[in-house]
Amino acid sequence: MPDRSAPPAGAADQYKPVSVLAGAPPWLEMRGITKVYPDGTRALENVDLVVAKGEIHGLLGENGAGKSTLMKILSGILPLTSGRILLGGREVSLRSTHDALAHGIGMVHQHFSLVPTFNALDNIILGRGALLASPARAAARARIRRLMEETGLHVPLDIPVEQLPVGTQQRIEILKTLDRNVDLLILDEPTAALTPQETDQLFTVLRGLAARGTTIILITHKLREVLALTSAVTVLRHGRVVGSRLTEGATAQDLARMMVGTERMPDVKARREHQKSEPVLRVAGLTVKGDGGQDVVKNVSFEINAGEIFAIAGVTGNGQSELIEALAGLRPIARGRVYLLGQPINGKSPRELYRMGIAHVPEDRHRLGMVAQFSVLENSILGVHHEPRFRRGVPGTIHWGKVRRYARDIVRRFQVVTPSLSTPMRSLSGGNQQKLVVGRELSKSPSLVIAGQPTRGLDVAATAAIRDLLVDIRNEGKAVLLVSADLDEVLALADRIAVMYEGEIMAILQKDQFDRERIGLLMGGVRDGSAAG
């Protein structure tokens, strides 16, 4: 079992922070960038961003600050309303991704841009090579194998990506862009679905690239990552630059203050102690098959009690997604039994399960949690739209006045930033989309909440709000099943932690057994000093 947490020595160690703020000459200059979306949203107002060659620059800001918008302009996806972009002192016109790639600019997108029916290999080679030549799959396969070794990001190359879990899609998205050997690499929350180990190794790779002259812009909400990797940061708030500063000498507190304008790093709400109580969910010998037909959840058993948060930790792709899909009725149960409050739930549809009291915040919110073309209003009643309380008398009708009141309540309680209730969902920033989906599910007042990565991609304030909510739900005596790739989150919230590895539960830990290192080892398949499987 190789030690995955220790970064290999090498090129990375040669990375010396460079920054315009420390006297290096500017290479990329975005000057006076203003962006007004067709619907009138002013996403960016006179933004300047200056980065030196070989610099790793952090781009920070709350949800909706305009980070993705700025980087989409730089990668040619979005046209700018006004402003100039200079590379090495010369003005460039980036009117398409094609232009940007021709200038050596590539981007890892926050919402993965993969063709769902293609496998990883075809997604990676898409758009490259002579038009009439056959795709160079063999050469690409060899190249990507090497890249996977180097980066530690392993993905299956021959399975359609729509059948792969989010974490794997994230890895593919990163590999796709790295494989282009760009000069300017933009990463929009690349680690949101990666494990700590994968993140470490990715950072080692990024340092190596920067040492060889690649310029990197990193968007992340994880302040630790910013401090570990960047030379300098620029902070956006409400579409304007708050300021830029060198990372050296900065603390997480400093950065958080620039972002939210307050010094408080929110703590998780106090939890109330409960007597040991009734099991809400009982899972006995559950086996679930993956899309390839193989067992990906293997004979798993556990109970979740009322008034507790039961967390599943593990490297993404070890069966957690399939487990929660099976519990939410989205995937058939191959073997085993599942009981909710004593009632068997095998073979029930998501709607029946919801009626029995299960709410589900899906991991892949973009695909399963929302309809991007629909308005915020419509999205806030998805799944409950048929209920009598939204009817205008007869079944099949919808009383929009009532819906509006309900939606307004969700938007207010969960601090969803949206111009109006009739704004299409796709116009909201990533974080605000998530807040709405989480808010909608939690508003169903269920007895069991299944939350898949509920705070992924959220900013500090929104993360704190959602964590508080989960604790509230627990304190109300409800059961919470939390699946999270963020170990800090799991440690902060859970009453008990189960660690999953290759479809099995390695161990279930009580509160007094929580130990970062032990959990890290279990996540890597090491049980009591010996490798499993």
Next chain:
Amino acid sequence: MLISSLILGALHAMVPLTITATGEILSERAGVVNIGLEGILLISAFAAVVGAEAGGPLAGLMVGLLTGALLGLIHGIIAVYFRGDQTVSGVGLNILALGVVAIGIVDRWGAAGFHRVERAFRVPPLSTPLGPMSPMVIVTILLAALTWYLLQHTNLGLKIQACGENPAAADAAGVRVERVRLFGAVYAGALTGIAGAYLSIDWLATITENLPAGRGFIALATVVFSRLNPWLAVLGGLIFGFFDSLGLVASTSQALTRVIPYQFIQMMPYVVTLLVVAGVIGRFRAPAASGQPYRRE
């Protein structure tokens, strides 16, 4: 005798269906749906006669192809750049064709609704053991092979499929979605143009106000049947073509028309089309973004 004329009849009836369907397959894979194929068939059939009478059958085929490509381009520009409704644009082509060709025939040849194409201007047939066969049968197979190869074995094919499934992903990968989709629309138009020329200066040797007689729509049915696979479009074209020619053969057989009314026999290809499409439809997952305009923001 009857068998060989049935086989040849099926092959000849297959040609316009399969060529048209093959072009449309590529276009739909890229994300542009054109229901104006019937109109393109008609206009290019007319244009091909004009071309052939001026410069021989080869020129006629070229004029048909170019006319179709031009109409495909117009549809493509409306669908891709103006993000117009693709159904409306397609229906527009069908209506335009009816008017243009009706007037065109009168204007050009002075006869209303009908003009016969002389042998000298027709595509000369090959002689085969079964009898004279149009070389366009072979061209059809070659076009299906070419389309299949483009889609499955080239970088362009990957781009085309990406644009039909998820244009945003294609865009992010540096694919110029608009150009690829426009290419799809022009390709479909060009192939439909060839098929139109085949109708007038080869198979039917005539031009009328309604020469395709619904074959553009049966070609759309063939596209559905094919599940966007060009080889299955050949098979589909053969099945529909067989019933088409069976209808032609049967309606000239005195023995049959005495038992079954002539009109019923003529209905056969359409009824078969309906049945086949009803059986196939719903079990196929079309490209997710086909028929939808792509907007970046």
